Amino acid sequence: MVKVRLGAVAESAELDWLIASHKSSPFLLNFTRNSFRTPRKRGSRLRVIRGLFPLEARPGLISLLAGKPNASTFPLTSIQLKVRSPTDPNEETVTEVSGEALAEGLQYGPTAGIPSLIDWVYGLQEQEHGRKTGEGWRVSIGSGSQDVIYKAVQALFNPGESVLVESPAYAYVGRIAHLNLVGTSDLKVETDSHGILSSSLRSILENWPAGKPKPKALYTVPYGCNPTGMSAILERRKEVLTLAQEHNFLILEDDPYYYLYYGKADRAPSYFTLELELPEVGRVLRFDSLSKIISAGIRIGFLCGPDPLLAAIDMHTAVASLQTPSLTQTITFTILNSWGYAGFKTHTERVSQFYREKRDVFEAAMRHHLDGLAEWDTPEAGMFFWFKLLIESEGEGDSESIIRTNAVQRGVLALPGTVFLPSGRKTAYVRASFSLLPAEQVDEALKRLRAVILEARSG
Protein backbone atom coordinates (compact mmCIF):
# COMPACT_ATOMS: atom_id res chain seq x y z
CA MET A 1 0.00 0.00 0.00
CA VAL A 2 1.33 3.43 -0.89
CA LYS A 3 1.09 5.92 1.92
CA VAL A 4 1.53 9.35 0.54
CA ARG A 5 1.76 12.12 3.06
CA LEU A 6 0.79 15.26 1.25
CA GLY A 7 2.68 18.29 2.32
CA ALA A 8 0.36 21.23 2.19
CA VAL A 9 -3.01 22.71 1.43
CA ALA A 10 -5.10 19.64 0.71
CA GLU A 11 -8.77 19.78 1.55
CA SER A 12 -9.89 17.02 3.82
CA ALA A 13 -13.54 16.40 2.91
CA GLU A 14 -12.76 16.13 -0.77
CA LEU A 15 -9.85 13.81 -0.07
CA ASP A 16 -11.93 11.62 2.24
CA TRP A 17 -14.38 11.19 -0.57
CA LEU A 18 -11.70 10.40 -3.10
CA ILE A 19 -10.01 7.92 -0.82
CA ALA A 20 -13.32 6.18 -0.15
CA SER A 21 -14.02 5.93 -3.86
CA HIS A 22 -10.55 4.52 -4.44
CA LYS A 23 -11.02 1.75 -1.91
CA SER A 24 -13.57 0.14 -4.19
CA SER A 25 -11.39 0.54 -7.28
CA PRO A 26 -9.84 -2.64 -8.62
CA PHE A 27 -7.01 -0.64 -10.20
CA LEU A 28 -5.63 1.74 -7.72
CA LEU A 29 -2.99 1.85 -5.12
CA ASN A 30 -4.51 2.58 -1.79
CA PHE A 31 -4.14 6.05 -0.38
CA THR A 32 -5.10 6.21 3.27
CA ARG A 33 -6.70 9.08 5.15
CA ASN A 34 -3.78 9.15 7.55
CA SER A 35 -1.49 9.79 4.64
CA PHE A 36 -2.63 13.36 4.21
CA ARG A 37 -1.71 16.40 6.19
CA THR A 38 -4.43 18.98 5.74
CA PRO A 39 -5.13 22.38 7.23
CA ARG A 40 -8.85 21.61 7.43
CA LYS A 41 -10.50 24.97 7.86
CA ARG A 42 -8.76 26.84 5.12
CA GLY A 43 -9.16 23.89 2.76
CA SER A 44 -12.89 23.59 3.34
CA ARG A 45 -13.48 27.28 2.68
CA LEU A 46 -11.75 26.92 -0.68
CA ARG A 47 -13.92 23.94 -1.49
CA VAL A 48 -17.03 25.93 -0.64
CA ILE A 49 -16.20 28.45 -3.33
CA ARG A 50 -14.46 26.64 -6.22
CA GLY A 51 -15.88 23.18 -5.52
CA LEU A 52 -19.40 24.49 -6.15
CA PHE A 53 -18.63 25.94 -9.58
CA PRO A 54 -19.73 22.79 -11.48
CA LEU A 55 -23.23 23.09 -9.94
CA GLU A 56 -23.76 26.31 -11.87
CA ALA A 57 -24.24 24.22 -15.01
CA ARG A 58 -27.24 22.39 -13.48
CA PRO A 59 -30.38 23.22 -15.47
CA GLY A 60 -32.80 25.48 -13.62
CA LEU A 61 -30.34 26.40 -10.88
CA ILE A 62 -30.04 30.12 -10.19
CA SER A 63 -26.52 30.92 -9.08
CA LEU A 64 -25.65 33.75 -6.74
CA LEU A 65 -22.37 32.03 -6.08
CA ALA A 66 -19.26 33.25 -7.79
CA GLY A 67 -17.82 36.72 -8.05
CA LYS A 68 -17.54 36.30 -11.80
CA PRO A 69 -17.33 39.56 -13.73
CA ASN A 70 -20.11 40.21 -16.24
CA ALA A 71 -18.66 39.29 -19.63
CA SER A 72 -20.80 41.84 -21.47
CA THR A 73 -18.41 44.47 -20.12
CA PHE A 74 -15.33 42.80 -21.72
CA PRO A 75 -13.97 44.41 -24.89
CA LEU A 76 -12.88 41.29 -26.82
CA THR A 77 -15.51 40.01 -29.28
CA SER A 78 -13.57 37.38 -31.25
CA ILE A 79 -10.06 36.15 -31.92
CA GLN A 80 -8.94 35.07 -35.35
CA LEU A 81 -6.26 32.38 -35.38
CA LYS A 82 -4.21 31.67 -38.48
CA VAL A 83 -2.90 28.17 -38.01
CA ARG A 84 -0.39 26.18 -40.09
CA SER A 85 -1.77 22.98 -41.52
CA PRO A 86 -0.07 19.95 -39.99
CA THR A 87 0.16 18.26 -43.37
CA ASP A 88 1.47 21.27 -45.27
CA PRO A 89 3.17 24.03 -43.23
CA ASN A 90 2.85 26.41 -46.20
CA GLU A 91 -0.91 26.20 -45.99
CA GLU A 92 -2.76 28.31 -43.42
CA THR A 93 -6.24 27.84 -42.11
CA VAL A 94 -8.21 30.53 -40.35
CA THR A 95 -10.05 29.54 -37.20
CA GLU A 96 -12.08 31.85 -35.06
CA VAL A 97 -12.50 31.77 -31.31
CA SER A 98 -15.90 33.29 -30.69
CA GLY A 99 -19.31 32.58 -29.14
CA GLU A 100 -19.31 30.03 -26.31
CA ALA A 101 -15.65 29.13 -26.74
CA LEU A 102 -14.64 32.77 -26.36
CA ALA A 103 -17.03 33.24 -23.44
CA GLU A 104 -15.38 30.28 -21.71
CA GLY A 105 -11.96 31.70 -22.50
CA LEU A 106 -12.77 35.12 -21.06
CA GLN A 107 -14.29 33.88 -17.81
CA TYR A 108 -12.98 32.21 -14.66
CA GLY A 109 -13.01 28.44 -15.13
CA PRO A 110 -12.45 25.22 -13.20
CA THR A 111 -9.19 24.93 -11.23
CA ALA A 112 -8.04 21.80 -13.09
CA GLY A 113 -8.67 23.28 -16.53
CA ILE A 114 -11.43 23.92 -19.05
CA PRO A 115 -13.47 20.79 -19.85
CA SER A 116 -12.88 20.85 -23.63
CA LEU A 117 -9.09 20.82 -23.27
CA ILE A 118 -9.21 18.24 -20.49
CA ASP A 119 -11.33 15.94 -22.66
CA TRP A 120 -8.91 16.39 -25.51
CA VAL A 121 -6.04 15.36 -23.19
CA TYR A 122 -7.97 12.24 -22.10
CA GLY A 123 -8.29 11.25 -25.76
CA LEU A 124 -4.61 11.93 -26.39
CA GLN A 125 -3.44 9.91 -23.39
CA GLU A 126 -5.59 6.98 -24.46
CA GLN A 127 -4.03 7.04 -27.93
CA GLU A 128 -0.47 7.68 -26.85
CA HIS A 129 -0.28 5.82 -23.54
CA GLY A 130 -3.21 3.40 -23.59
CA ARG A 131 -4.69 4.96 -20.46
CA LYS A 132 -8.45 5.08 -20.32
CA THR A 133 -10.69 7.31 -18.29
CA GLY A 134 -12.31 5.61 -15.31
CA GLU A 135 -9.03 4.05 -14.19
CA GLY A 136 -8.80 6.46 -11.27
CA TRP A 137 -6.53 9.04 -12.87
CA ARG A 138 -7.35 12.47 -14.10
CA VAL A 139 -5.90 15.58 -15.69
CA SER A 140 -4.88 19.00 -14.39
CA ILE A 141 -3.81 21.69 -16.81
CA GLY A 142 -0.90 23.86 -15.71
CA SER A 143 0.75 27.07 -16.89
CA GLY A 144 3.42 24.95 -18.53
CA SER A 145 4.54 21.67 -17.02
CA GLN A 146 6.90 23.60 -14.73
CA ASP A 147 3.90 25.00 -12.91
CA VAL A 148 2.45 21.60 -12.08
CA ILE A 149 5.86 20.11 -11.24
CA TYR A 150 6.39 22.89 -8.72
CA LYS A 151 2.96 22.39 -7.20
CA ALA A 152 3.34 18.61 -7.10
CA VAL A 153 6.53 19.00 -5.10
CA GLN A 154 4.84 21.44 -2.75
CA ALA A 155 1.87 19.13 -2.30
CA LEU A 156 3.75 15.87 -1.92
CA PHE A 157 6.63 16.65 0.36
CA ASN A 158 6.91 17.69 3.94
CA PRO A 159 10.06 19.41 5.19
CA GLY A 160 12.90 16.96 5.64
CA GLU A 161 11.51 14.24 3.40
CA SER A 162 13.63 12.72 0.68
CA VAL A 163 13.21 12.69 -3.07
CA LEU A 164 15.26 10.68 -5.53
CA VAL A 165 16.49 12.86 -8.40
CA GLU A 166 18.28 11.52 -11.46
CA SER A 167 21.72 13.00 -11.93
CA PRO A 168 22.56 15.01 -13.97
CA ALA A 169 19.14 16.62 -13.62
CA TYR A 170 17.06 19.40 -15.12
CA ALA A 171 18.50 22.42 -13.34
CA TYR A 172 15.22 23.85 -12.05
CA VAL A 173 14.50 20.61 -10.26
CA GLY A 174 17.99 19.20 -9.85
CA ARG A 175 19.50 22.31 -8.37
CA ILE A 176 16.37 22.20 -6.35
CA ALA A 177 15.41 25.78 -6.09
CA HIS A 178 11.91 24.76 -5.23
CA LEU A 179 12.58 21.48 -3.51
CA ASN A 180 14.62 23.51 -1.08
CA LEU A 181 11.61 25.68 -0.38
CA VAL A 182 10.01 22.72 1.32
CA GLY A 183 13.29 21.70 2.92
CA THR A 184 13.35 18.39 1.11
CA SER A 185 16.60 16.54 0.66
CA ASP A 186 17.49 15.14 -2.74
CA LEU A 187 19.33 11.92 -3.40
CA LYS A 188 21.14 11.62 -6.67
CA VAL A 189 20.57 8.57 -8.80
CA GLU A 190 23.21 7.97 -11.46
CA THR A 191 22.25 7.79 -15.13
CA ASP A 192 23.96 6.89 -18.41
CA SER A 193 22.88 7.24 -22.02
CA HIS A 194 20.28 4.47 -21.52
CA GLY A 195 18.54 6.02 -18.54
CA ILE A 196 18.60 5.59 -14.80
CA LEU A 197 21.17 3.09 -13.54
CA SER A 198 19.01 0.78 -11.53
CA SER A 199 22.11 -0.43 -9.67
CA SER A 200 22.56 3.12 -8.31
CA LEU A 201 18.88 3.34 -7.38
CA ARG A 202 18.89 -0.10 -5.78
CA SER A 203 22.01 0.69 -3.79
CA ILE A 204 20.45 3.87 -2.32
CA LEU A 205 17.26 2.03 -1.39
CA GLU A 206 18.86 -1.12 -0.03
CA ASN A 207 21.31 0.82 2.12
CA TRP A 208 18.61 3.08 3.48
CA PRO A 209 18.99 3.72 7.25
CA ALA A 210 16.57 1.64 9.28
CA GLY A 211 13.84 3.75 10.87
CA LYS A 212 14.20 6.65 8.41
CA PRO A 213 11.20 7.04 6.05
CA LYS A 214 12.17 5.94 2.55
CA PRO A 215 12.10 8.43 -0.34
CA LYS A 216 8.60 9.15 -1.45
CA ALA A 217 9.25 9.79 -5.13
CA LEU A 218 11.76 9.63 -7.98
CA TYR A 219 12.05 12.50 -10.47
CA THR A 220 13.12 11.63 -14.02
CA VAL A 221 13.07 13.07 -17.56
CA PRO A 222 12.87 9.87 -19.60
CA TYR A 223 13.06 11.21 -23.17
CA GLY A 224 15.77 13.52 -24.51
CA CYS A 225 16.69 14.42 -20.95
CA ASN A 226 17.62 17.99 -20.16
CA PRO A 227 20.67 18.18 -19.89
CA THR A 228 22.04 14.76 -20.95
CA GLY A 229 19.91 14.08 -24.02
CA MET A 230 19.48 10.47 -22.84
CA SER A 231 16.32 8.49 -23.53
CA ALA A 232 15.60 5.67 -21.13
CA ILE A 233 15.38 2.23 -22.72
CA LEU A 234 12.56 -0.18 -21.92
CA GLU A 235 14.62 -2.49 -19.73
CA ARG A 236 15.73 0.37 -17.47
CA ARG A 237 12.19 1.71 -17.20
CA LYS A 238 10.96 -1.71 -16.11
CA GLU A 239 13.74 -2.04 -13.54
CA VAL A 240 12.86 1.37 -12.12
CA LEU A 241 9.17 0.46 -11.90
CA THR A 242 10.01 -2.81 -10.14
CA LEU A 243 12.05 -0.88 -7.59
CA ALA A 244 9.25 1.65 -7.20
CA GLN A 245 6.92 -1.17 -6.35
CA GLU A 246 9.40 -2.90 -4.01
CA HIS A 247 10.32 0.28 -2.14
CA ASN A 248 7.00 2.02 -2.50
CA PHE A 249 7.76 5.34 -4.16
CA LEU A 250 6.01 7.44 -6.78
CA ILE A 251 7.55 8.23 -10.17
CA LEU A 252 7.46 11.87 -11.28
CA GLU A 253 7.70 11.38 -15.06
CA ASP A 254 8.62 14.80 -16.46
CA ASP A 255 8.39 14.28 -20.23
CA PRO A 256 8.46 17.59 -22.16
CA TYR A 257 10.62 16.03 -24.92
CA TYR A 258 8.40 12.99 -25.47
CA TYR A 259 7.18 14.30 -28.83
CA LEU A 260 10.75 15.17 -29.82
CA TYR A 261 11.78 11.51 -30.09
CA TYR A 262 13.56 10.87 -33.41
CA GLY A 263 15.38 7.61 -32.68
CA LYS A 264 15.30 4.89 -35.37
CA ALA A 265 13.97 2.16 -33.07
CA ASP A 266 10.37 2.13 -31.84
CA ARG A 267 10.04 4.31 -28.79
CA ALA A 268 9.88 2.74 -25.31
CA PRO A 269 6.50 3.13 -23.61
CA SER A 270 6.11 5.78 -20.95
CA TYR A 271 6.07 4.95 -17.23
CA PHE A 272 2.43 5.97 -17.36
CA THR A 273 1.81 3.13 -19.82
CA LEU A 274 4.13 0.64 -18.19
CA GLU A 275 2.52 0.90 -14.78
CA LEU A 276 -0.48 -0.88 -16.33
CA GLU A 277 1.66 -4.03 -16.16
CA LEU A 278 1.89 -3.74 -12.36
CA PRO A 279 -0.75 -5.30 -10.11
CA GLU A 280 -2.07 -1.82 -9.38
CA VAL A 281 -1.76 1.69 -10.85
CA GLY A 282 -1.46 5.12 -9.28
CA ARG A 283 2.29 5.26 -8.87
CA VAL A 284 3.07 7.57 -11.79
CA LEU A 285 2.54 11.31 -12.03
CA ARG A 286 3.06 12.17 -15.69
CA PHE A 287 3.93 15.75 -16.72
CA ASP A 288 3.43 16.68 -20.39
CA SER A 289 4.23 19.97 -22.04
CA LEU A 290 3.05 21.70 -25.20
CA SER A 291 5.98 24.13 -25.02
CA LYS A 292 8.20 22.35 -27.54
CA ILE A 293 5.46 21.50 -30.01
CA ILE A 294 2.81 24.25 -29.92
CA SER A 295 4.41 27.25 -28.23
CA ALA A 296 6.53 27.83 -25.15
CA GLY A 297 4.91 31.21 -24.56
CA ILE A 298 1.38 29.90 -24.52
CA ARG A 299 2.31 28.16 -21.22
CA ILE A 300 0.27 25.00 -21.35
CA GLY A 301 1.31 21.72 -19.76
CA PHE A 302 -0.68 18.95 -18.18
CA LEU A 303 -0.37 16.54 -15.33
CA CYS A 304 -1.99 13.10 -15.27
CA GLY A 305 -2.11 10.97 -12.14
CA PRO A 306 -4.22 9.59 -9.32
CA ASP A 307 -7.20 11.68 -8.20
CA PRO A 308 -6.21 12.21 -4.55
CA LEU A 309 -2.80 13.61 -5.47
CA LEU A 310 -4.21 15.83 -8.19
CA ALA A 311 -6.87 17.11 -5.79
CA ALA A 312 -4.11 18.24 -3.45
CA ILE A 313 -2.09 19.74 -6.29
CA ASP A 314 -5.15 21.62 -7.55
CA MET A 315 -5.46 23.20 -4.12
CA HIS A 316 -2.10 24.81 -4.74
CA THR A 317 -3.32 26.16 -8.07
CA ALA A 318 -6.47 27.45 -6.40
CA VAL A 319 -4.51 29.44 -3.82
CA ALA A 320 -1.71 30.53 -6.17
CA SER A 321 -3.60 31.69 -9.26
CA LEU A 322 -7.14 30.18 -9.13
CA GLN A 323 -6.47 28.42 -12.46
CA THR A 324 -4.35 28.31 -15.59
CA PRO A 325 -5.62 31.14 -17.86
CA SER A 326 -8.86 30.09 -19.59
CA LEU A 327 -8.00 32.08 -22.70
CA THR A 328 -4.75 30.28 -23.47
CA GLN A 329 -6.50 26.98 -22.80
CA THR A 330 -9.29 27.92 -25.22
CA ILE A 331 -6.84 28.99 -27.91
CA THR A 332 -4.84 25.78 -27.44
CA PHE A 333 -7.98 23.66 -27.63
CA THR A 334 -9.15 25.48 -30.78
CA ILE A 335 -5.86 24.72 -32.54
CA LEU A 336 -5.73 21.08 -31.42
CA ASN A 337 -9.37 20.48 -32.19
CA SER A 338 -9.02 21.95 -35.68
CA TRP A 339 -6.19 19.44 -36.35
CA GLY A 340 -7.74 16.38 -34.69
CA TYR A 341 -5.51 13.68 -33.17
CA ALA A 342 -4.27 12.59 -36.60
CA GLY A 343 -3.21 16.17 -37.41
CA PHE A 344 -1.52 16.50 -34.01
CA LYS A 345 0.45 13.31 -34.69
CA THR A 346 1.50 14.54 -38.13
CA HIS A 347 2.56 17.87 -36.64
CA THR A 348 4.60 16.33 -33.81
CA GLU A 349 6.28 13.92 -36.23
CA ARG A 350 7.30 16.86 -38.38
CA VAL A 351 8.64 18.71 -35.33
CA SER A 352 10.67 15.69 -34.23
CA GLN A 353 12.15 15.32 -37.74
CA PHE A 354 13.10 18.99 -37.64
CA TYR A 355 15.09 18.39 -34.46
CA ARG A 356 16.63 15.19 -35.85
CA GLU A 357 18.02 17.22 -38.75
CA LYS A 358 19.32 19.86 -36.31
CA ARG A 359 20.93 17.08 -34.27
CA ASP A 360 22.62 15.69 -37.38
CA VAL A 361 24.00 19.08 -38.42
CA PHE A 362 25.31 19.69 -34.90
CA GLU A 363 26.87 16.26 -34.61
CA ALA A 364 28.57 16.56 -37.99
CA ALA A 365 30.14 19.83 -36.81
CA MET A 366 31.10 18.20 -33.49
CA ARG A 367 32.89 15.42 -35.39
CA HIS A 368 34.61 17.95 -37.59
CA HIS A 369 35.82 20.33 -34.87
CA LEU A 370 35.88 18.37 -31.62
CA ASP A 371 37.07 14.93 -32.65
CA GLY A 372 39.57 13.84 -29.99
CA LEU A 373 38.77 16.92 -27.90
CA ALA A 374 35.37 15.89 -26.55
CA GLU A 375 33.28 12.76 -26.00
CA TRP A 376 29.54 12.40 -26.34
CA ASP A 377 26.61 10.04 -26.90
CA THR A 378 24.24 10.79 -29.75
CA PRO A 379 20.85 11.96 -28.42
CA GLU A 380 17.75 10.30 -29.85
CA ALA A 381 15.29 12.88 -28.58
CA GLY A 382 15.18 16.47 -27.45
CA MET A 383 17.49 19.37 -28.20
CA PHE A 384 20.67 18.89 -26.19
CA PHE A 385 24.16 17.53 -26.63
CA TRP A 386 25.91 16.62 -23.39
CA PHE A 387 29.63 16.30 -24.00
CA LYS A 388 32.76 15.85 -21.97
CA LEU A 389 35.70 18.11 -22.67
CA LEU A 390 38.93 16.14 -22.84
CA ILE A 391 40.99 18.75 -21.05
CA GLU A 392 42.95 16.79 -18.43
CA SER A 393 45.32 13.91 -18.94
CA GLU A 394 44.42 12.64 -15.45
CA GLY A 395 41.03 12.92 -13.78
CA GLU A 396 37.91 14.45 -15.28
CA GLY A 397 38.73 18.16 -15.07
CA ASP A 398 36.32 21.03 -14.73
CA SER A 399 34.51 22.80 -17.55
CA GLU A 400 33.14 25.63 -15.43
CA SER A 401 35.69 28.42 -15.84
CA ILE A 402 36.48 27.37 -19.41
CA ILE A 403 32.84 27.66 -20.41
CA ARG A 404 31.91 30.62 -18.23
CA THR A 405 34.98 32.72 -19.03
CA ASN A 406 37.18 31.57 -21.93
CA ALA A 407 34.31 30.45 -24.17
CA VAL A 408 32.36 33.65 -23.56
CA GLN A 409 35.48 35.70 -24.38
CA ARG A 410 35.73 33.85 -27.68
CA GLY A 411 32.05 34.49 -28.32
CA VAL A 412 30.33 31.21 -27.58
CA LEU A 413 27.81 30.53 -24.84
CA ALA A 414 26.97 27.11 -23.37
CA LEU A 415 26.31 25.72 -19.90
CA PRO A 416 28.93 24.04 -17.72
CA GLY A 417 27.78 20.63 -16.52
CA THR A 418 28.10 21.47 -12.83
CA VAL A 419 24.86 23.46 -13.13
CA PHE A 420 23.00 20.17 -13.59
CA LEU A 421 24.61 18.12 -10.86
CA PRO A 422 22.53 18.07 -7.68
CA SER A 423 25.80 17.99 -5.67
CA GLY A 424 27.23 20.91 -7.69
CA ARG A 425 30.53 19.00 -8.00
CA LYS A 426 33.11 19.78 -10.67
CA THR A 427 32.65 18.10 -14.03
CA ALA A 428 34.16 18.33 -17.50
CA TYR A 429 30.71 18.04 -19.11
CA VAL A 430 28.98 20.81 -21.05
CA ARG A 431 25.41 21.19 -22.27
CA ALA A 432 24.83 22.66 -25.72
CA SER A 433 21.41 23.28 -27.19
CA PHE A 434 21.03 22.73 -30.92
CA SER A 435 17.43 23.87 -31.30
CA LEU A 436 17.94 27.32 -32.80
CA LEU A 437 21.16 27.81 -34.72
CA PRO A 438 21.51 27.57 -38.49
CA ALA A 439 24.32 25.34 -39.82
CA GLU A 440 26.82 28.21 -40.38
CA GLN A 441 26.50 29.37 -36.79
CA VAL A 442 26.79 25.84 -35.44
CA ASP A 443 30.00 25.49 -37.40
CA GLU A 444 31.36 28.79 -36.12
CA ALA A 445 30.36 28.04 -32.50
CA LEU A 446 32.11 24.68 -32.51
CA LYS A 447 35.17 26.16 -34.21
CA ARG A 448 35.38 28.66 -31.36
CA LEU A 449 34.86 25.92 -28.80
CA ARG A 450 37.67 23.94 -30.39
CA ALA A 451 40.01 26.89 -29.89
CA VAL A 452 38.92 27.19 -26.25
CA ILE A 453 39.57 23.49 -25.58
CA LEU A 454 42.96 23.56 -27.29
CA GLU A 455 43.92 26.59 -25.21
CA ALA A 456 42.81 24.81 -21.99
CA ARG A 457 44.78 21.70 -22.93
CA SER A 458 47.93 23.67 -23.58
CA GLY A 459 47.61 25.77 -20.41
Ligand SMILES: Cc1ncc(COP(=O)(O)O)c(C=O)c1O
Ligand atom coordinates in the same frame (compact mmCIF):
# COMPACT_ATOMS: atom_id res chain seq x y z
C1 LIG B 1 13.01 18.77 -18.18
C2 LIG B 1 12.11 19.94 -18.24
N1 LIG B 1 11.00 19.95 -17.47
C3 LIG B 1 10.14 20.97 -17.51
C4 LIG B 1 10.35 22.05 -18.32
C5 LIG B 1 9.36 23.18 -18.30
O1 LIG B 1 8.56 23.11 -19.43
P1 LIG B 1 7.25 24.03 -19.59
O2 LIG B 1 7.58 25.04 -20.61
O3 LIG B 1 6.18 23.07 -20.02
O4 LIG B 1 6.95 24.63 -18.27
C6 LIG B 1 11.50 22.11 -19.12
C7 LIG B 1 11.76 23.28 -19.98
O5 LIG B 1 12.66 23.38 -20.72
C8 LIG B 1 12.39 21.01 -19.09
O6 LIG B 1 13.51 20.98 -19.84
